[in-house]
Amino acid sequence: xxxxTKFITLVAVALAVSFLTLSTQALSSESHxxxxxxxxxxxxxxxxxxxxxxxxxxxxxxFPCSDCxxxxxxxxxxRELEDEHVEISEMFNHASDQRWCLDCHNPDDRDVLRLANGxxxxxxxxxxxxxxxxxxxxxxxxxxxxxxxxGEWNGRKQYRLCVHxxxxxxxxxxxxxxxxxxxxxLEIKYKKLSDEEIPRNPLxxxx
Amino acid sequence: xxxxxxxxxxxxxxxxxxxLKGTAAGAATLAIPVGTSDASIWQSFFxxxxxxxxxxxxxxxxxxxxxxxxxxxxxxxxxxxxxxxPDTLFGYGLDLxxxxxxxxxxxxCVRENNQSRDPQIHYISVLEFEKGHKxxxxxxxxxxxxxxxxxxxxxxxxxxxxxxxxENPPCVKVCPTKATWKEPDGIxxxxxxxxxxxxxxxxxxxxxxRRFNWGEPQIPKEELNPKTxxxxxxxxxxxxxxxxxxxxxxxxxxxxxxxxxxxICPVGAxxxxxxxxxxxxxxxxxxxxxxxxxxxxxxxxxKFYYFFAT
Numbered sequence: 001x002x003x004x005t006k007f008i009t010l011v012a013v014a015l016a017v018s019f020l021t022l023s024t025q026a027l028s029s030e031s032h033x034x035x036x037x038x039x040x041x042x043x044x045x046x047x048x049x050x051x052x053x054x055x056x057x058x059x060x061x062x063f064p065c066s067d068c069x070x071x072x073x074x075x076x077x078x079r080e081l082e083d084e085h086v087e088i089s090e091m092f093n094h095a096s097d098q099r100w101c102l103d104c105h106n107p108d109d110r111d112v113l114r115l116a117n118g119x120x121x122x123x124x125x126x127x128x129x130x131x132x133x134x135x136x137x138x139x140x141x142x143x144x145x146x147x148x149x150x151g152e153w154n155g156r157k158q159y160r161l162c163v164h165x166x167x168x169x170x171x172x173x174x175x176x177x178x179x180x181x182x183x184x185x186l187e188i189k190y191k192k193l194s195d196e197e198i199p200r201n202p203l204x205x206x207x
Numbered sequence: 208x209x210x211x212x213x214x215x216x217x218x219x220x221x222x223x224x225x226x227l228k229g230t231a232a233g234a235a236t237l238a239i240p241v242g243t244s245d246a247s248i249w250q251s252f253f254x255x256x257x258x259x260x261x262x263x264x265x266x267x268x269x270x271x272x273x274x275x276x277x278x279x280x281x282x283x284x285x286x287x288x289x290x291x292x293p294d295t296l297f298g299y300g301l302d303l304x305x306x307x308x309x310x311x312x313x314x315x316c317v318r319e320n321n322q323s324r325d326p327q328i329h330y331i332s333v334l335e336f337e338k339g340h341k342x343x344x345x346x347x348x349x350x351x352x353x354x355x356x357x358x359x360x361x362x363x364x365x366x367x368x369x370x371x372x373x374e375n376p377p378c379v380k381v382c383p384t385k386a387t388w389k390e391p392d393g394i395x396x397x398x399x400x401x402x403x404x405x406x407x408x409x410x411x412x413x414x415x416x417r418r419f420n421w422g423e424p425q426i427p428k429e430e431l432n433p434k435t436x437x438x439x440x441x442x443x444x445x446x447x448x449x450x451x452x453x454x455x456x457x458x459x460x461x462x463x464x465x466x467x468x469x470x471i472c473p474v475g476a477x478x479x480x481x482x483x484x485x486x487x488x489x490x491x492x493x494x495x496x497x498x499x500x501x502x503x504x505x506x507x508x509x510k511f512y513y514f515f516a517t
Contacts, residue, residue, distance in 0.1 A: 144488035148475030155462025175357035179310040190422040203314045
């Protein structure tokens, strides 16, 4: 692929993604009285392009945050949360001596994140938030070295948000169960098996 | 059709290996089942070397092979013969500072590449080392049967090993039938119809990356991957050698997909790209990270780069 067509693909992808976001927002804002700036209209000073990523891994029903927060007063005080987000408050372990929720979440509109310089960032681009404190990792991420990209090695690539792998509130990568070890060659005894007897792949079928 | 023969009297598919065995015994004709009129058996004998076939000959071979597989596996296979892309030399990167030894790559590879489930064939071996251990020189000391509740285990690190796609591959040099060779995009491939199963290549490989089909490969029908390449994941035969091909059936498309192991890795430790493209992730990591290649002193010049992101 020439760099020219690559560029066109990128633009097309970016357009498609922003169109999708716009249209879903248009839909959801109909049910809301208050007019809010659309994510794409948020003024910003950072110059990172928008990367193609899967949707943010929100728990079901939590977004838009404004469903609850619109009519709530902001409580900037550092505290144990009791009425909501109790788990987050309990697990919170991310330079937590010096930081609190509102260092990342925008107090005035909970549906977006906020950088230290006041710029607002959508959840689809939360890498910009992480990037302000983890600059070296962010640079590697953009190059496809930290985190991962899938899709086409010489074409369209999909990134993963930092939060697809790191819980922003307790970001240490969690240990997981390994898949089974290989058979020891000493234990191999070959016999003809019926289809049902053949061991299945622990990952299941190819999609 | 009334076809109720017992498996014994069924004509065995003839491979070049059986054929040579027959010849060696001075009774070549015995290798051909008596009374077989199936022309495809004869055609498979006289099949030319893959690199010497014309387009038309290749199409013939593929058509015959797809028919044979359909009959044997009751599934219709697609066998591509896509050649190397121009200006492409594939390279692979593996971040040892991220790998947690979870073995997702091992089984994604098995599934993508139609490896036999029993006898079990894995292209990727994940080795576990104790931190601080003298390791690179000493792969045999590692444990590949580790099985704790969770990985990573404290005080350990992990190193997956698979075909290193050497620029200077010792396995190719020793093959007596030219059944294995290096393609223009750097992938070392095997023609399973030319392999006679002598296993010289396995002895020559310093990385233990080649696998032998001791028995007829067995794969559950619903787990077969029908999207194959002649030089890659098409079903193998008993008595032939196989190994990682960087998922040749995926990466040679244009645009090409990442290998299955890259796509599944949950920590993003696996990187893949074109060594000739200065903007590729593989070039970025070679230029910006600490990298090494396994057993560099052997002058095999692998295109598989281990690196440390941190």
